[in-house]
Amino acid sequence: MDYAGYKSTALRHPKQQLIALPHRLTEVSGPVFGDDRIGEFDNDLTQGPSGEAIGQRIIVHGHVKEDDGRPVPDTLIEIWQANAGGRYRHAVDQWPSPLDPNFTGAGRTITDKDGYFRFLTIKPGAYPWRNHPNAWRPAHIHFSLFGRAFTQRLVTQMYFPEDPLFFQDPMYNAIRDERAAKRMVSAFDYDATEDHWALAFRWDIVLRGEEATPTEEPHA
Amino acid sequence: MTLGTTPSQTVGPYLAIGLPWPDGPDVVPEGTPGRLRLYGRVLDGAGDPIGDALIETWQADPDGKFGTAFRGFGRCATDEEGAWEVFTLKPGRLGDGQAPHVDVNVFARGMLNRCVTRIYFADEDNTGDPVLESVPEARRTTLVARPDADGYRFDVYLQGERETVFFKV
Numbered sequence: 001m002d003y004a005g006y007k008s009t010a011l012r013h014p015k016q017q018l019i020a021l022p023h024r025l026t027e028v029s030g031p032v033f034g035d036d037r038i039g040e041f042d043n044d045l046t047q048g049p050s051g052e053a054i055g056q057r058i059i060v061h062g063h064v065k066e067d068d069g070r071p072v073p074d075t076l077i078e079i080w081q082a083n084a085g086g087r088y089r090h091a092v093d094q095w096p097s098p099l100d101p102n103f104t105g106a107g108r109t110i111t112d113k114d115g116y117f118r119f120l121t122i123k124p125g126a127y128p129w130r131n132h133p134n135a136w137r138p139a140h141i142h143f144s145l146f147g148r149a150f151t152q153r154l155v156t157q158m159y160f161p162e163d164p165l166f167f168q169d170p171m172y173n174a175i176r177d178e179r180a181a182k183r184m185v186s187a188f189d190y191d192a193t194e195d196h197w198a199l200a201f202r203w204d205i206v207l208r209g210e211e212a213t214p215t216e217e218p219h220a
Numbered sequence: 221m222t223l224g225t226t227p228s229q230t231v232g233p234y235l236a237i238g239l240p241w242p243d244g245p246d247v248v249p250e251g252t253p254g255r256l257r258l259y260g261r262v263l264d265g266a267g268d269p270i271g272d273a274l275i276e277t278w279q280a281d282p283d284g285k286f287g288t289a290f291r292g293f294g295r296c297a298t299d300e301e302g303a304w305e306v307f308t309l310k311p312g313r314l315g316d317g318q319a320p321h322v323d324v325n326v327f328a329r330g331m332l333n334r335c336v337t338r339i340y341f342a343d344e345d346n347t348g349d350p351v352l353e354s355v356p357e358a359r360r361t362t363l364v365a366r367p368d369a370d371g372y373r374f375d376v377y378l379q380g381e382r383e384t385v386f387f388k389v
């Protein structure tokens with residue numbers, strides 16, 4: 001859980017050995033959310049109270065699967081992100097880039113029977129932070145997913161292809177297996193692009209199977 | 221064929237934009253018979269409160285069953301004192317001998333992964349619980365919520381002398 005490159009980990013990771021939790025009833029089950037948790041326009045982040053959000057309109061879509069390829073239907077996905085200028089609508093974010101009155105940066109949806117999801121949003125900007133001198137986060141969208149079971153709960157970040165900021169980003173590089181890190185990067189999807197409307201990025205999310213052994217990756 | 225799984229990343233400092241729900245702490249609504257308050261603080265290795273964490277809870281219903289109408293799920297962001305609370309029903313004993321318990325996720329800026337722990341109840345008979353028994357005896361108390369005038373208190377210490385027991389799932 002510790003990663004020297006990401007400074008805030010220092011006081012926020014357990015130092016004792018994690019204890020193996022066999023997957024019993026509580027771990028192989030999980031909450032089920034109905035459509036009542038989702039508003040009709042919750043997967044469209046571009047509509048603000050007084051008009052459209054500013055920035056490059058993009059479609060972000062893909063499938064949620066288990067590691068055996070089975071789709072994960074009816075699972076809640078929640079996302080949050082910075083606006084086109086890289087600014088979050090949050091009291092802690094005070095860097096000099098303007099807020100957009102028409103962009104809150106939060107969205108949610110539920111996957112369909114094939115595990116498919118789709119958001120319409122604005123391409124987020126990169127933003128600076130104080131982790132190291134001249135530190136910038138590559139553009140990303142935060143994703144939260146439930147899956148079918150407590151063991152499948154995942155919070156992660158989706159990146160954009162060939163971002164020039166990856167090399168200095170400790171979050172991206174905390175995933176030391178390069179192939180695994182690349183699974184956080186979406187693909188430009190020209191076929192899904194809508195003419196005179198929006199560019200598109202595809203991102204498939206793979207949740208570990210219910211019986212999979214615990215992943216060691218981020219503990220490395 | 222096995223697909224590679226998508227790695228976990230930190231929730232970062234801005235989870236408050238996307239994750240809290242107005243009814244997040246209400247596993248059951250106000251007025252539900254048997255409704256109790258589970259509460260506590262999240263503290264870092266220096267003993268300082270973590271004001272940008274998120275606690276999630278998942279549990280069986282009072283009969284020890286899953287998949288019923290009971291929501292079973294609670295979610296609460298911490299405040300600047302590191303404090304969280306969830307209003308729920310006490311879970312029942314499970315059929316496999318497990319004492320009443322609540323599975324807990326802890327998310328925060330500075331954590332690459334969620335931390336997973338469990339809440340047991342000091343006023344239940346926890347003897348023979350297979351998960352609790354797998355934990356070194358001296359550390360078991362970190363998993364037990366204690367009843368007081370305000371509910372059942374469960375503090376999460378991410379590090380330090382009183383470090384909470386966390387599980388690998």
Ligand SMILES: [Fe+2]
Pocket residue numbers: 082137140142232234
């Ligand atoms: Fe971010």
